Amino acid sequence: MPQPVTASSSALILDGREISLEQLIDVAEGRLEVCLSDDPTFRARIEAGPALLERLLEEEGVVYGVTTGYGDSVTRAVQGADDLEALPRHLYTFHGCGMGANLDVVSSRAVVMVRLVSLCRGVSGVSVALLERLTWLLNHDILPRIPEEGSVGASGDLTPLSYVAAVLCGEREVWIRPAADQPHALRPTAEVFAEHGLTPYVLRPKEGLALMNGTAVMTALAALAFSRTTYLSRLSSRITALVVQALEGNPYHFDADLFAAKPHPGQARVAQWLRDDLAHPAAPEVDATPINSPRLQDRYSTRCAPHVIGVVEDSLDWWRSFLETELNSANDNPLIDVDAGKILHGGHFYGGHVAMVMDSLKIAVANLADLLDRQLALLVDSRYNRGLPSNLSGATPERAALNHGYKAVQIGASAWTAEALKLTMPASVFSRSTECHNQDKVSMGTIAARDALRVLTLVEQVAAATLHAAIQGTEQRAALAGETGTPPVLAAFVEALRHDIARLEEDRGLEADLRLLCARIRERHWALSTGEANA
Structure with missing residues (x-):
């Protein structure tokens, strides 16, 4: 498990270091707020990416998704300041074709958090201002409506993540809780931003691609x-113990010496849980048949439960x-290597x-x-x-x-x-x-x-x-x-x-x-x- 980043009792401080799955879940389920580190080194590393891009543009460098079209349209050159600014808007606009059910609020929050953590690595060419907007969405519990269908998992989660980019720019819809005791409801993003005095964000070159061209949706859902699964595994062991008890099963099937002979650690751990739940000692040397049981060996669904x-x-x-x-x-793609300047x-x-x-x-x-x-x-x-x-x-x-x-x-x-x-x-x-x-x-x-x-x-x-x-x-x-x-x-x-x-x-x-x-x-x-x- 990675060493966690600094966290107070109420906020997780993001500075480009690794976070754990548990910290992600705490944010997704609303137990933990996030904030960007004030460390000057971290912020300078973030800002160095867009600065390098600006220099390359001044030198008429060619950068995929910045001076070119997207995907197979990479051969099309984009020229002029107006086109450079319009290109990321077109990216999230034409990807606004998601279908199916909407992700629930917890999943949407997880998606935003995963994308924020990735962009904090400092190699995606985004500004601190963009990171602050993502942080604002999380901490104000204002979350993009994200349809769950439309991604093939490369070039990342383009279509579902387009809904994150569009929301930052004041478009589409967001989940917002009308009151603390009420469920989240959908409202137009522009209305919500206006109520909070927030102007729509203007994406800088590469920022649309950095937001969308990544694995945030699949990673969030997987987390x-x-x-x-972690909880369900332990619960399945507890249910098994109840079933063994109800059926007058043979608790010696979970003996420690038995499982030492096939030492898969997780399998042995389940057997230990069952022994603890059933409060049964080690197996006797001779007779391992429970009192009044006609069977020396129980059926597989209890005997092989640890397996x-x-x-x-x-x-x-x-x-x-x-x-x-x-x-x-x-x-995302491409990445910005500031140190090497490439x-x-x-x-x-x-x-x-x-x-x-x-x-x-x-x-x-x-x-x-x-x-x-x-x-x-x-x-x-x-x-x-x-x-x-x-x-x-x-x-x-x-x-x-x-x-x-x-x-x-x-x-x-x-x-x-x-x-x-x-x-x-x-x-x-x-x-x-x-x-x-x-x-x-x-x-x-x-x-x-x-x-x-x-x-x-x-x-x-x-x-x-x-x-x-x-x-x-x-x-x-x-x-x-x-x-x-x-x-x-x-x-x-x-x-x-x-x-x-x-x-x-x-x-x-x-x-x-x-x-x-x-x-x-x-x-x-x-x-x-x-x-x-x-x-």
Whole structure:
């Protein structure tokens, strides 16, 4: 993990150094403001870029996207001061063709932050004034409306980022919160700027390209996906512990000596979480069969849970490495090497690393859905749930014929799992040749990130369904087990959840419960480490 930049209790100071994914998420979710460093060295380094460009223009130098058209139009020369000023306006104007749903406010805030961090590296040829405008948007919670569709992930996220550039120039629409207790609403940018006494920004040469020709959208969405995955992995382990408890499973499947024989660190970490949650000691030397159990070995969806969840845990480090490197990179084109006095033309806008993270993440996460779906199927089936009621119904014997418990929830979880698995086709292999075959190999990183977020939403729904059923089954097992009881960690967790959702006795529609649990998962509401209190 990179060393964080300086941060006070309320603001993250940006000076061109690296930030972490957690700091990005704190800004995106509104817990942390940002400010530009006042350090003269940092500000001088930023201003040196546009100064070099100005000198090159005076010397009649040729700079892509400044004195030329864009993309395949690079052969067209742009001449005259009026054309030089109009060129970046044309760039964001003709890219104003985004479609699909709009990014939500958190995602939009993340996009602006990612672009700001990249431009603070000081090699993109932008002015301090532009960085201050991006900072102003974040700290005033005035955020561009960004349609999510239209990027192929190289030359960066041109179309969605055009909405950031256009907003800076007083055009299109922004999300703004009318009052602290009200949701964000869309309003014309020009009106909002006028109310704040802010004049539209005039882009300097290269600034339109610097804003748009980068990987900010895919990186922002990928960071949000990473954060959700980290929590979902730990939650899947907690749900598994509840299921093992409800099914009277064999806790010796998670023995430390066993996992020392196949020492994937993340896999071993999951096994440790399960041992802690189940409050079980090391395995005995001879008999590893739980009391009253007819099975020496449980079915794979519980026995192999550390191996499934462990894939996620063991991938987090390399996913983080790829994403934090991308987050803290200069990824537009061309770059300005002030020290050498030259322009570097390249392809850093290509989002291949982000695409690879997202394509692999969605496969690993969809496997969590498949795991939890199988666990739920065991819980509700009286052939396999070791004496629990059919479909975990909480109805009295007299009402049992009318009540169907979690039958429909299990069907829904199966549907969500199937959809998640269907979406695991990698996006990065679907490169398309675009823009007169200039962009003839593209990353599809933004599509991969959007796919990953959709998969995460589906998996969170499966987790909510299995969690709802698992606490019901755990309580039903406790009632049957008498003095055996529920391990303290799991008992405390069940009690915390019962503040939100009631036991299922007579059949009731569970949509509201499931939506609430999904919201809690997205909020990372419950502390899941052993010894921590639940929220």
